[in-house]
Amino acid sequence: MTIQLEVCIDNLESLHNAQQAGATRIELCSSLALGGLTPSAGFMSAAAKYATIPVYAMIRPRQGDFLFSSDDVEIMLADIFAAKQAGLQGVVVGVLTAHGLVDNDILTSLVKQAQGMGITFHRAIDQCAKPMAALDTIMAAGCERILTSGLQANAYDGIGMINQMHQHCGNHLKIMAGAGVNSHNVRDIIARTGINEIHLSGKTTRPSHMIMVAKQAHMGSADIDDFAIPITGIANIAAVVAQLKL
Template sequence: MKLEICANSYQSALNAQKAGADRIEVCSELSIGGITPSFGLLKKIAEDLTIVTNVLIRPRSGNFYYSDDEFLLMKENIKLCKKLGFNGIVSGVLNNDDSIDIERTKELISLSKPLSFTFHRAFDCVKNPQEALKQLIALKVDCILTSGQQEKAENGIELLKELQKLAKDKLIILPGSGINKKNTYLFKQAGFKEIHASASKIISTERSFFFGNTPQTISDKETIKEILKVIKST
């Protein structure tokens, strides 16, 4: 089973590489579900690191249906990721009824080639996950990142297993959200090929009167190693 680390900064990405993670998904602002990271961060990761890297393409927080201008930004960022030589794109688009926007998602997948394409946790908003899975298989998505439509993947394990059974070998179901060293064995026992975790620890609780009280977090090298130890255990 492979471990993907959701890296919210250069240091998080570096820690994931040093700890031996298989892959990272680079994003910014995990506290709001993640958005597209800056060009500077992407360029530095591309130049300095060797770990397999996917990039989140999400222009803002909130819902997953976008204006024409927002969609254009997404496409421009995908082009940038291709130029920088990354492994894959993590993205997706919904309609305003939270169904899969087939045409726009198809356009993003086509533009991303030859990079891999993961449909992100917008999947957890769809009303019919089984139907959405069929649609994404038809679009030839490589992977779906999902918590099984629960706040934590551990609580969505039954739907995750159902989706994995339905997907067979047509795409990878990638469980994510709240995965840690204590529950990794659940996903290992269920036969998932990959898991997604932030392995975060709080490194600063300093608060600003003007800018809220969200703590600063980082993907922790030792926490990543502990998850890997569970993965590699017999």
């Protein structure tokens, strides 16, 4: 069984690292520390230029919940258009109602805008009140996969639900496990769920190449080191790839 390995990234350095390590698809984001937001148009274009594997752009205009206003939707539609214009292969979306159901009206409009592209429904499903009904709505809308941790904090703890989702959808919707996937648990997750797609960041940090390091002024929270650059770790992804080949 061929396993698809999607790596989520938020900078171009990580794109090169993920490809070198053996990723088979990229989820392109900004602000992974916030769960992933929409990448810039420039980032989309650069990714399309340098990627040798499919790239899917996250379409999420802000941090927080997945209850989006009409203004949010306007932005999302424009960002999907930008992803298509950049030449990316797909987009990643997720929209809910106030009661925790998939917002079918908004999802339908996003899918229509993304016609001709692949569509992943992201971990908004992990905050759904009725996950199996959500799967039916997502399948009917024309999405090709969902990304899920099985409604738990991480995919390993959600193995039971991921398996149920896989059994429910069969060949109609791919189930991709994400959140906390690593080289130590990836084989167990695949074996116990029957899925063939996984998602991770393989994140690590590298030190800044700055010679002059200004410690007194912070660009954001003082708890975040501006001179530790978050990147996808080649060794982390390669270790997962090695487990998939055993």
